[in-house]
Amino acid sequence: xxxxxxxxxxxxxxxxxxxxxxxxxxxxxxxxxxxxxxxxxxxxxxxxxxxxxxxxxxxxxxxxxxxxxxxxxxxxxxxxxxxxxxxxxxxxxxxxxxxxxxxxxxxxxxxxxxxxxxxxxxxxxxxxxxxxxxxxxxxxxxxxxxxxxxxxxxxxxxxxxxxxxxxxxxxxxxxxxxxxxxxxxxxxxxxxxxxxxxxxxxxxxxxxxxxxxxxxxxxxxxxxxxxxxxxxxxxxxxxxxxxxxxxxxxxxxxxxxxxxxxxxxxx
Amino acid sequence: xxxxxxxxxxxxxxxxxxxxxxxxxxxxxxxxxxxxxxxxxxxxxxxxxxxxxxxxxxxxxxxxxxxxxxxxxxxxxxxxxxxxxxxxxxxxxxxxxxxxxxxxxxxxxxxxxxxxxxxxxxxxxxxxxxxxxxxxxxxxxxxxxxxxxxxxxxxxxxxxxxxxxxxxxxxxxxxxxxxxxxxxxxxxxxxxxxxxxxxxxxxxxxxxxxxxxxxxxxxxxxxxxxxxxxxxxxxxxxxxxx
Numbered sequence: 001x002x003x004x005x006x007x008x009x010x011x012x013x014x015x016x017x018x019x020x021x022x023x024x025x026x027x028x029x030x031x032x033x034x035x036x037x038x039x040x041x042x043x044x045x046x047x048x049x050x051x052x053x054x055x056x057x058x059x060x061x062x063x064x065x066x067x068x069x070x071x072x073x074x075x076x077x078x079x080x081x082x083x084x085x086x087x088x089x090x091x092x093x094x095x096x097x098x099x100x101x102x103x104x105x106x107x108x109x110x111x112x113x114x115x116x117x118x119x120x121x122x123x124x125x126x127x128x129x130x131x132x133x134x135x136x137x138x139x140x141x142x143x144x145x146x147x148x149x150x151x152x153x154x155x156x157x158x159x160x161x162x163x164x165x166x167x168x169x170x171x172x173x174x175x176x177x178x179x180x181x182x183x184x185x186x187x188x189x190x191x192x193x194x195x196x197x198x199x200x201x202x203x204x205x206x207x208x209x210x211x212x213x214x215x216x217x218x219x220x221x222x223x224x225x226x227x228x229x230x231x232x233x234x235x236x237x238x239x240x241x242x243x244x245x246x247x248x249x250x251x252x253x254x255x256x257x258x259x260x261x262x263x264x265x266x267x
Numbered sequence: 268x269x270x271x272x273x274x275x276x277x278x279x280x281x282x283x284x285x286x287x288x289x290x291x292x293x294x295x296x297x298x299x300x301x302x303x304x305x306x307x308x309x310x311x312x313x314x315x316x317x318x319x320x321x322x323x324x325x326x327x328x329x330x331x332x333x334x335x336x337x338x339x340x341x342x343x344x345x346x347x348x349x350x351x352x353x354x355x356x357x358x359x360x361x362x363x364x365x366x367x368x369x370x371x372x373x374x375x376x377x378x379x380x381x382x383x384x385x386x387x388x389x390x391x392x393x394x395x396x397x398x399x400x401x402x403x404x405x406x407x408x409x410x411x412x413x414x415x416x417x418x419x420x421x422x423x424x425x426x427x428x429x430x431x432x433x434x435x436x437x438x439x440x441x442x443x444x445x446x447x448x449x450x451x452x453x454x455x456x457x458x459x460x461x462x463x464x465x466x467x468x469x470x471x472x473x474x475x476x477x478x479x480x481x482x483x484x485x486x487x488x489x490x491x492x493x494x495x496x497x498x499x500x501x502x503x504x505x506x507x508x509x
Contacts, residue, residue, distance in 0.1 A: 006369040014357050107353035107414070110317040111370040112342040265321055 003113045004121035011095070011125025020094070021129060024087050028080075028133050035079040036072070036140050043071045068148050069157040069236075073141055077164040077234045080137050084130075084172050085204060089196035091129045092179025093189040095122045096261070100187045105264070115261045123180055123254055130172040138165065160236030167233025170246040171226065175200055177253035184260040200226075270295045270422055270452035271316065275325035278311050285311045287476040288325070293469075295421075296449045300463035300484075301456040303473040304507050309456045310350055312473070313424050316454070317347045329422055343372065346420040348428055352411025356400035360391055360410055363399060364417065371418040381417060388443055389413040390436075404431040412440060423453045429462060441466050460499045470499070472506055479506040 015021040046065040050058055055066065065071040099105040108118050141161045148155030179196040186192050206225035210218050222228045229246065232239040269292040276289040286308035293299045303309050314320040316327050318338040326333055332340040355363055364382045373381050386392045389409045394402060399410065408431050415423055428444070429437045445466050447453055457463060463470055464484060472480040480487060480502070487502055 003370060006366065010355075010358075010366050013362065014355065017357050102353070102355065103349060103351040104353040104355055106314075106319055106347075106349045107367065108370075109319050110342060110345065110347045110349075111367070112339050112372060113370055114339070265319065 001117070001120075003117040004124060007108075007113075007118060007121025008124035008128065011122060012128055015091070015125070015129045020090070021132070024090055024129075024133055025136060028083055028087055029136055031083050032076070032080050032137055032140070036076055039072045039075055043068070046071070067150060067157070068144050068155055069160050072144065073156065073161050074164060074235060076137075076140060077168055080134070080168055081171055081230060081234070084134065084168065084175060085200055086197070087133060088130060088172060088175035089179050089193040089200070091133070092126055092176050092196060093183055093193035095126055095180045096184040096257075097186055097189045097192045101189075109261075109265070116258050119180075119184075119254055119258045119261060123177065123257075126176040126180055127173055130176050131169060134165075134168055134172050137168075141165075157236070163236045163238060164234045167230050167242070170233070170243065171230055174226070174246045174249045174253075177250040177257075181253045181257045181260065184257045268295050269293065269328075270297075270330055271299075271454065272328040273312075273316075273325070274327075276312070276315060276322050276327055277324040278308070278315060278320065279323045284476055286315075286473070289473070289476075289478055291471055291478065291481050293452055293454065295452055297469060298444065298448050298453040298455060298467045300467035300470040301454050301473075302460065302463060302470060302503060307473045307507075308476040309473065310426060313347075313349075313426050313454065313456065316424055317345060318342055344421050346415035346417070346423045348411050348415040348423075348425045350426045352407055353414070354399045354407055354410060357398065359396055359398055360386070360402070361395040363410065364395075364413060367414045368417045371420075373418050385413040385416045388416060390439060405433060405436050408432055409436070409440070412443075421451060423447065423451055425453065426456050427458065428455065429457065429459065437462070460503055464499050472503060474507040 043065055046058070046062055050062075050065070055063070064074070096105070099108060109115075141156055141158075145154070145156045145158075175196075178199060179192070182196045182199065183189075183192040186195070203224075204226040206221050207227045210221040210225065210228075213221055223245070229239075229242045233242050271293040273289050273291050277287055278285045289312060291299075301309055301312075311320065315322050316329065316334060318334045318341055321335055326335070328334070329341045330344050332344075334341045355366075358366070361382060364386065365378050368378050368381050369375075382395075383392075386395055389412050391406060391409050391413055394406055394410075399407065402410070408428070412425070412428050415425065425444070429440050432440060441462060444453060444455060455463070455467060467484065469483050470480065470487065471478065484499060488497055488499060
């Protein structure tokens with residue numbers, strides 16, 4: 001475990017000494033701020049309309065705009081989830097591909113370190129990077145809780161907000177695990193990023209495909225779709241099934257990476 | 268006592284045979300010069316010895332441990348400089364050496380001492396604070412050598428350690444390697460025959476994956492029955508011309 005932490009620390013120091021992490025942070029903050037402002041704006045408009053006409057005369061879908069949590073934060077988490085899909089491959093692509101390109105993979109493999117420790121170290125480093133990226137978005141609910149007002153005490157329902165956020169972290173962790181596995185298969189970072197994206201995007205959109213499928217295929221596809229798994233969590237419903245699902249995706253990816261790392265020797 | 272023992276070592280890449288039934292051993296404290304033309308199988312042999320590649324057949328033992336059966340025991344006793352120095356361009360020299368020292372199991376309170384020791388030996392003390400990607404080729408190569416010396420491993424496997432160095436630096440690394448004899452067992456691969464003559468007592472020459480000579484340099488150069496001395500270069504060319 002000591003070795004895994006050594007490797008994780010090295011990963012983090014490289015993320016933060018190069019401009020990569022900062023670029024990803026900036027991208028995440030810029031895009032999510034844009035959506036945050038847009039969502040606040042539509043929230044304000046609906047609220048004004050409701051004040052003029054009363055909620056009963058507005059479409060029933062708009063009921064979510066009754067409070068800041070459902071009206072702003074829940075849809076915002078949905079957007080951050082999609083941004084994560086775009087930024088996670090940029091963070092995960094270098095994990096193994098870069099080691100192989102710089103020939104430092106040979107150093108790791110000839111040091112007294114087990115392949116599993118290398119994989120865990122890399123994954124922990126990547127996990128810290130994605131958590132830092134997602135951590136920035138906590139600023140939005142914080143702003144709302146400081147400046148927001150509601151008729152019933154606190155401006156936000158923190159349990160819903162944080163559960164949604166935990167869902168996001170799970171999603172980010174799964175993206176990094178899948179990205180790490182793909183990075184362990186190639187020497188090219190660009191290819192690793194592209195393949196990761198090409199795997200994650202359809203996986204996320206599987207739910208749409210499921211609509212037209214027949215049972216039992218439909219339930220299966222629905223179950224393995226990222227989107228369907230995340231739906232409850234982002235709405236603030238604790239769903240053990242999703243935790244098990246994402247936990248399995250992560251575990252499976254880590255094990256596959258370990259196999260891939262060991263298999264390099266047999267190539 | 269044989270520190271490195273290689274028996275019938277063979278490596279095939281699909282149908283191409285990279286090395287074919289190598290047998291040799293290196294005694295404790297010896298420096299073995301490992302020669303051969305490009306593509307003869309030197310790097311493959313070294314990669315097998317370090318546990319980076321598995322052999323197709325045969326066994327290799329380091330300090331009595333089989334490289335395939337007990338890779339962790341072997342790796343703990345081994346310092347390895349691959350063909351391309353394995354450096355992280357974004358790290359500083361000190362950060363890099365500390366990272367490798369940690370991986371090799373140097374305890375936290377000894378890190379500074381150990382980094383200072385190897386950087387003094389390889390002459391990289393003045394660049395410890397610099398970022399590796401800004402270093403000259405010679406310095407990078409020396410950082411690669413420094414990395415192999417961390418935790419003072421009893422066995423060193425150096426794949427062209429003087430590559431890219433100027434004559435002065437080359438002489439420094441040579442004398443460093445000569446100084447390792449006795450306490451360390453070293454396999455040194457190089458293209459520069461003159462260098463082998465100056466650093467090693469024994470030489471192993473391979474060609475197309477097979478051993479063509481494995482003897483003391485003195486015996487090789489004083490051809491039997493003849494009074495005139497031949498140079499290692501002539502022997503090399505004669506043996507590898509096929």
